[in-house]
Amino acid sequence: MGLMRPQVLIIGCGFGGLEAARALRAAEVDITLVDKTNHHLFQPLLYQVATAGLSAPSIAAPIRHLFRGQRNVTTLLGEVTGIDANARTATLKDGAVLRWDHLIVAAGATHSYFGRDEWAAHAPGLKTLEDAFEIRRRVLLAFEAAEREDDPARRAALMQFVVVGAGPTGVELAGTFAEIARHTLPGEFRRIDPRQARVLLVEGSPRVLQAMPESLSESARAQLAALGVDVRLGARVTGIDAEGLDITTSAGAERLASRCVVWAAGVAASPLGRVLAEATGCTLDRAGRVVVEPDLSLKGFANLQVIGDLAAAQSHAPGQDPKPVPGVSPGAKQMGRCAAANIKRRLRGEVTQAFRYRDYGNLATIGRNSAVVDLGTPAGPLRFSGYFAWLFWLFAHVYFLIGYRNRFVVLLDWAWAYWTYDRGARVVANAGLAGLNEASPVHDVKA
Amino acid sequence: MGLMRPQVLIIGCGFGGLEAARALRAAEVDITLVDKTNHHLFQPLLYQVATAGLSAPSIAAPIRHLFRGQRNVTTLLGEVTGIDANARTATLKDGAVLRWDHLIVAAGATHSYFGRDEWAAHAPGLKTLEDAFEIRRRVLLAFEAAEREDDPARRAALMQFVVVGAGPTGVELAGTFAEIARHTLPGEFRRIDPRQARVLLVEGSPRVLQAMPESLSESARAQLAALGVDVRLGARVTGIDAEGLDITTSAGAERLASRCVVWAAGVAASPLGRVLAEATGCTLDRAGRVVVEPDLSLKGFANLQVIGDLAAAQSHAPGQDPKPVPGVSPGAKQMGRCAAANIKRRLRGEVTQAFRYRDYGNLATIGRNSAVVDLGTPAGPLRFSGYFAWLFWLFAHVYFLIGYRNRFVVLLDWAWAYWTYDRGARVVANAGLAGLNEASPVHDVKA
Structure with a gap:
């Protein structure tokens, strides 16, 4: 040996x-x-899989393929x-x-549901591909169930989407949900108008994107509002169940009826x-x-x-x-x-080095043409938002995406979505409406 | 009203x-x-999703999106x-x-499992996207489990893949499994050699692709053999369980150990x-x-x-x-x-017309560069196989695929796979090895 x-x-x-x-x-x-899992996941774009903009293989690369040429690595699942x-x-x-x-x-x-693990069943988070598929399923099937729903209150609940937590993921999800309702789905339904869907972003702190400078937080909030997102700041979630959630703000307690709540609050x-x-x-x-x-x-x-x-x-x-x-x-x-x-x-018998973090800046996107960018440069901070921030965000993400084919496919998907407002991955493999229409088991669709 | x-x-x-x-x-x-479901599925390419060549959204289009412009259609899930x-x-x-x-x-x-519904759990078929994900999961995880398996017999069973039924779907699956083992995976594992995987195609009748003329069946069989597929004709399946299947041929009964059996036999x-x-x-x-x-x-x-x-x-x-x-x-x-x-x-008060089927021909692909084509032309049947048949098959399928973006992405995926031997969709969302290594719960990976 x-x-x-x-x-x-x-x-x-x-x-x-x-x-x-x-x-x-x-x-x-x-x-x-x-x-x-068998794949490395490019998590910054996972929200695009959850919102049907990208397919899973575009942002996930098999780990053992990545290390195919590095002979000193053995990959185990x-x-x-x-x-x-x-x-x-x-x-x-x-x-x-x-x-x-x-x-x-x-x-x-x-x-983390802050000790309220029973909320997990009603408000999935977004960390894995399975999470993304589950959120995609809930969002798309909520519109399907709404199309079949006769009761106005239940229909409104099906068309109200709530994102809890206004960090980067929450902001991206809320912005994209609003885009889907306003730009992707209109014209496809006959009984509902998807533009009447409401998207709420619930945040406990007084501003969105807390890691960003205050001016960019305010810019992001304004861009969200322009997309039609109802941003609720300083709102504490006190309960989540199958029919919606309870929040408390300085104005008092409020009940938000929703069949699709996404958790982007705690890690x-x-x-x-x-x-x-x-x-x-x-x-x-x-x-x-x-x-x-x-x-x-x-x-x-x-x-x-x-x-x-x-x-x-x-x-x-x-x-x-x-x-x-x-x-x-x-x-x-x-x-x-x-x-x-x-x-x-x-x-080599040398002493180890202390870790030093080099901060090259911070980006977040909000939706079509909307993003905020905060870069550290030798000349001081460079901050901008809007269309050019969005372009910067897009190319930065595609650049860091692993695999040349993926980069190309992702750019293609984005270009397609940009010009057609279509989202290429609106596919739900397991499409049971279980639970969504159960409150109205019998109704005549033609009535 | x-x-x-x-x-x-x-x-x-x-x-x-x-x-x-x-x-x-x-x-x-x-x-x-x-x-x-919420999508129209382009079933002729479903085997490509099952074998990780294409992502699901490439071959599935949301139904209500397809009918967005046709105002007299209401889509219901x-x-x-x-x-x-x-x-x-x-x-x-x-x-x-x-x-x-x-x-x-x-x-x-x-x-159809011919009345043996208990086989379904051990030998999934291929009709839906969920089926395709399940087959993809089983094939890829079988190699993962083999990499972790110390026992040679169990490792061999994990690396033996059996397709039951040699119609177009069975032939496509068997051919592609062989390609994956020979071309896609080699170099990525450290303890197994994927080229040692065996792919068997079990068929009850005396030839593959029964709907084809006999000469093309024979050509397909030869192309499968060239890819390394072990074709068993005149073989009847008498049992399937979690560890493999039993077949009977003119040579007698045989046991095939396998942890990944796919059912493409009965409809x-x-x-x-x-x-x-x-x-x-x-x-x-x-x-x-x-x-x-x-x-x-x-x-x-x-x-x-x-x-x-x-x-x-x-x-x-x-x-x-x-x-x-x-x-x-x-x-x-x-x-x-x-x-x-x-x-x-x-x-309009007119009499109805009888249905008349116009047969424009029959295609089947076997794998990289391999296909058989049988076309009816005014000058009589046109039959060919091999590389040009494969090109014909590819463009015919891409032509009929719905959605311009999909056609382009599918061509791109194929071109990429063709030149690199890579398969872009080798992602398993639910990657538990449950059941695959259970027979050997304790082993030292470095031993």
């Missing part, structure tokens, strides 16, 4: 895990990359449920055991955070994220690094106070590269 | 129902088009479960009632055939299809026509004996146009 090369295990193939594995391309290590930091093993859900010398945990985040770290806490004694923050050392490792476990949305990491710039790293994809990618670099340093 | 226009109800929006509704574009009637031919009503699953003056039933066909008419038989006393043939009059109506119910795969129809050419109509999409389309023409004739 020959000399065993150091074994690197990477859990999760989002932006962080993918980048870490790539950065170890030339390293003398064996990498095992484990993910729960599986879910890690246990970690032993002393024995240096990870256990998969089905009992298989993986040994590691260096571990990078990049398991990401999931939805919680992967349950692997708790597994790590039990295995290493590390600290978790309020969102369940793992508090890491400056070099992204865990205290006492120098060969175990946590990156991406699962990490509560700080940026360490020389001469400045540490600053929290925002939960955005450039942050995850940069952490992935840092973790890989630290493994290489340790293999 | 004004004058009520005649009410036409069309059940099913496959090739037959779609064509019937289109042919009534200028008629002074109100059309209600009911389908169980729903499942018809009851028909009263005397009261002229149809009842949906949820109890809603639709009245009609003219009814066209175009509900199509489903899989049965929609259950609406039985509903119609109870409602009208019409006769069903052995496959459950409705025996129709020469003008596609039912005996005693001149305003009720049955078309497409649900109809056991005859072609009536002047001076010739009636001939059965094959269950192919041109047959369904032509019946749709005939049924619409007959409704218009009845509205």
Whole structure:
């Protein structure tokens, strides 16, 4: 038996895990990359799959295809449920055991309903392709059920769409829902007018896109309003059920009837955070994220690094106070590269480096021709919104999309949608109207 | 209340129902088009979705979008479960009632397991998008599970794929599975060699593509063999379970271990055939299809026509004996146009016309560069196979595909797949390995 090369295990193939594995391309290590799914997902465009603008394969690339040419990577489909930091093993859900010398945990985040998990059934979140299909199904079938509904109140509830949370995902979803109602569907129904659909965006804080400068938040709010989205700021959700949701604002309590509520409010770290806490004694923050050392490792476990949305990491710039790293994809990618670099340093016997986040700016889109852009330049911040911001957003996203064919297909889909207002992926595989018309089981369509 | 226009109800929006509704574009009637799904499916390319070559939206168009400009069509999502031919009503699953003056039933066909419905769980068929996603999932996850499997026998079973039935769908699936194993996946796995996967095509009759002339069947068999498909002719399936299937040939009984069996053998008419038989006393043939009059109506119910795969129809050419109509999409389309023409004739007080099937030929593809073509020309039959047959097949299918954007995207996907051997839609949304590795719950991946 020959000399065993150091074994690197990477859990999760989002932006962080993918980048870490790539950065170890030339390293003398064996990498095992484990993910729960068979694809790397380009999450910034997932809302387009949920709103039928793109098909799933356009934004999802098979992981093992991405690493086809990188011979030191073995891809495994599986879910890690246990970690032993002393024995240096990870256990998969089905009992298989993986040994590691260096571990990078990049398991990401999931939805958080702030302890109200019973809301999940009525208000799906948007993290996976399955989530996107479910939201697509609910939105399209709500219009189908409305076309068949005779009762005006129930019809109005079917045509009222509520997005909870006005971060980037919530803003994108609400803006696109409004576009679908106003531009895509009109003319296709005979008994309802899709333009009468209402889209509400409910946000607890006083402004949308909190990570953005205040002027851009206000611009985004105005662009949403121009698209017809009813933005409710400072509104707290107190209940969600199959028929709608309850909110409280300074004006008092209000009931919003809706058969299609989408949850874009809370993010919680992967349950692997708790597994790590039990295995290493590390600290978790309020969102369940793992508090890491400056070099992204865990205290006492120098060969175990946590990156991406699962990490509560700080940026360490020389001469400045540490600053929290925002939960955005450039942050995850940069952490992935840092973790890989630290493994290489340790293999060479060098000291590890502290993580430093480089902020190149912040983009969010709202809908057709609408976006806000906040860039850091050597000359100071550059902020703009509207049509050119939208073009900038579009090309930035297509540029970072993985796979040349995908980039081309996505641009084609966008060009098509732009000129025709059509959305190419309005297909629901499982089209049962179960539950949507159940309140009115008998009605004569011709009556 | 004004004058009520005649009410036409069309059940099913496959090739037959779609064509019937289109042919009534200028008629002074109100059309209600009911389908169980929200999309018209281009079934000839469904095997490409199952084998990850195309994404679902490329071959599925929202029905109400197709009829956006045809104002006399109302599209409803729903499942018809009851028909009263005397009261002229149809009842949906949820109890809603639709009245009609003219009814066209175009509900199509489903899989038949020849009375062995317990096989369905182990050998899915291919009729809907959900079927296609399930087959895609099983094929791709079988390779994933094989990569994680240590036991050679279980690994071999995971890498053995069996298609039952060598009609056009079975031949396409088997050929494409072989292509995936030989061309798409090699290089992406570290512990298995996908080229060692075996693809078997099991057929009860003595040749593949029975609807084709014998010389083309033999050519197709040879092209399948060249792709590495093990074709078993004259083989009867006697059992299917979670671990494989049992077949009997002239050589005796044989057990084929497989975790991925696809059923492309039997077709049965929609259950609406039985509903119609109870409602009208019409006769069903052995496959459950409705025996129709020469003008596609039912005996005693001149305003009720049955078309497409649900109809056991005859072609009536002047001076010739009636001939059965094959269950192919041109047959369904032509019946749709005939049924619409007959409704218009009845509205004008004219006699209806007998259906006449015009056979323009028969195509089937086997895989990359491989197909067989049988065309009827005024100068006699034109038969060819191989590369030019494949090009002919490809352009014929893209030409008939609905939607300009789809045609372009499909051509692009094919061109990409052709030059790179890649398949763009290798994405599985629900990627649980449940059941696939359960026989070996504990194994050390590095062992």
